[in-house]
Amino acid sequence: MTKLFKLIAILVLTIGSAAGAQAFSMSSTNYKVDDGTLNSFGGAASSTNYGLTSSGGEPFIGAGSSTNYKFNAGYVAQLEHSISLTLDTLAVTIPAVTPGTSQTATSTTTVYTDAAGYLLAVREDKDLTHTDGLTTIPAISPGTITTPVLWTEGTTKGFSFTLTAGTGLDPKWGSTPNFKYAAFPADSTTAHDKAGYSNSNNTTTIQYRLDVSATQKPGTYRNNVTYSATVKP
Amino acid sequence: MGNPFHKPASRLHRPATLALALLFVFGSMFQTANAAFSPKKMTLSNQNRSNAANNPGTGVQYTLSATGASATAVKRFEFQWQAAQGTDACPTGHVTSSAAFGTTTGLGGLTWTVDNAGSATCLVKFTNVTGNAANGAFTFRIDGITNTTANGTDFVKVTTYDATTAGTQLDQDTVAYVIADSTVQVTATVNETLTFSLATTSVALGVLSTGSVSTGTGNMSVATNAASGYEVNAAGSTLTKGSDTIAFVADGTVTAGSPEYGLAVSTCGGGATCTSGDLGMPQSALISRANTSAGDTHTITYKASINSASAAGAYTSNISYVAVGKF
Numbered sequence: 001m002t003k004l005f006k007l008i009a010i011l012v013l014t015i016g017s018a019a020g021a022q023a024f025s026m027s028s029t030n031y032k033v034d035d036g037t038l039n040s041f042g043g044a045a046s047s048t049n050y051g052l053t054s055s056g057g058e059p060f061i062g063a064g065s066s067t068n069y070k071f072n073a074g075y076v077a078q079l080e081h082s083i084s085l086t087l088d089t090l091a092v093t094i095p096a097v098t099p100g101t102s103q104t105a106t107s108t109t110t111v112y113t114d115a116a117g118y119l120l121a122v123r124e125d126k127d128l129t130h131t132d133g134l135t136t137i138p139a140i141s142p143g144t145i146t147t148p149v150l151w152t153e154g155t156t157k158g159f160s161f162t163l164t165a166g167t168g169l170d171p172k173w174g175s176t177p178n179f180k181y182a183a184f185p186a187d188s189t190t191a192h193d194k195a196g197y198s199n200s201n202n203t204t205t206i207q208y209r210l211d212v213s214a215t216q217k218p219g220t221y222r223n224n225v226t227y228s229a230t231v232k233p
Numbered sequence: 234m235g236n237p238f239h240k241p242a243s244r245l246h247r248p249a250t251l252a253l254a255l256l257f258v259f260g261s262m263f264q265t266a267n268a269a270f271s272p273k274k275m276t277l278s279n280q281n282r283s284n285a286a287n288n289p290g291t292g293v294q295y296t297l298s299a300t301g302a303s304a305t306a307v308k309r310f311e312f313q314w315q316a317a318q319g320t321d322a323c324p325t326g327h328v329t330s331s332a333a334f335g336t337t338t339g340l341g342g343l344t345w346t347v348d349n350a351g352s353a354t355c356l357v358k359f360t361n362v363t364g365n366a367a368n369g370a371f372t373f374r375i376d377g378i379t380n381t382t383a384n385g386t387d388f389v390k391v392t393t394y395d396a397t398t399a400g401t402q403l404d405q406d407t408v409a410y411v412i413a414d415s416t417v418q419v420t421a422t423v424n425e426t427l428t429f430s431l432a433t434t435s436v437a438l439g440v441l442s443t444g445s446v447s448t449g450t451g452n453m454s455v456a457t458n459a460a461s462g463y464e465v466n467a468a469g470s471t472l473t474k475g476s477d478t479i480a481f482v483a484d485g486t487v488t489a490g491s492p493e494y495g496l497a498v499s500t501c502g503g504g505a506t507c508t509s510g511d512l513g514m515p516q517s518a519l520i521s522r523a524n525t526s527a528g529d530t531h532t533i534t535y536k537a538s539i540n541s542a543s544a545a546g547a548y549t550s551n552i553s554y555v556a557v558g559k560f
Contacts, residue, residue, distance in 0.1 A: 082386040083411040085280065087414060092417050093420045096427060111428065128419065210421050214526075221423065222420050227280075228276070230275070230411075230414060233273050
């Protein structure tokens, strides 16, 4: 009998500890408790550059559900992250180009996320295309997101972009005045991997650069450049 | 009286029942606790609203990149779009009724059958009777989605099961993505260009004689992005010394012993067309080209001859060229 009590005591102690470590989210009309935890340690902490929501000592984690209920138990890592993307403008005009002299314009993306960084990807729907619907301005070549290249004024021809400002830009993009340029890909491709928490709006400046050959048909050309921001897993 | 220790049998029975009940309760909890995907991300081929003015988000591909935890073969994926995490309802204007299987990686190359019966709540299911474990890195692409009409953060709850219907839930997680006006229309203008230059503005024919034709040359260069090319016109005065002149050639050839003066395009550059023969002035479309030119170089040869009656002295002539772009 003594052994039985000990067993029960151990079970209660163990299960009691387990119950105390489960995370939960509750809400009513007036109140909401987001992913509360009963754990060994945890909480929110921050410094100038970093934010941390921590939880430890949770022996049982995961998600459970039934027809009427959903149960998320475990570390705060299960919290979903939000993300927003804003462009400073949806229309960019590059100053008129005279062959041999490049022109530039810029866009700025602003991303806010509470995740541990984000990926900024770009693509274009087509080459810059004349209003005649046929004539195009090709992208620079060589010059890819993987391997951007220096711009040689008067020699480099085509449409391209570089990243001139941002947080933690890859050195492959160069620096002023020696930025390195890439063609916009047809498929969305990550151009900037922003690491770490920001807890604030994070901006990236994209510079478009264009020069054309002496035989490029005069007139107006257009295309669409699409950006996408994805939370880092 | 209320002391359970007065009844040994009961003391033994009640704690044992309690322990079993506790084990059952928490054991059940452990069974329903499903693992999350980690890492995970949802990549959209187009993050614009479906009602965006430019590049609207229709026919969008959603690609889940994740790593599952369960080694059991997944036979059903359920994708539940949510405007708010935890609420199984479509983001405003979001349409999944045309969802289709795209492609996968890391899932054995299987083809998954779509079930859009739950499109009213933006629930899309994909099933495969064979299934494949999703406990490594994998991707699952869904095609044909129409994005919401409102910018902001939306969610997809992803759940895997071990059966094509019902069955046991394996992994479940929710991943966020953003809908935003994310397309920039880039406009660029290319200016019309026409460049023209003479290599020299002074050509000496030397001392003219009755026994030969004296010549001198000069080059000109023309470039244009005019779609219809260019033409070069020429005009000027004949060789003149005071009131004395050497007339322009009239028969197409400057002949030794005849007092004639003219010019010829001796090298017709690039793809241009040039008037042939020895020519007097003026000349319309001396040189012409029907398309763009990155730079054509033409050589002009000036020719003169005299007869014994020609007055001695220094003769001069000014020939002017005009290049015209045909835009």
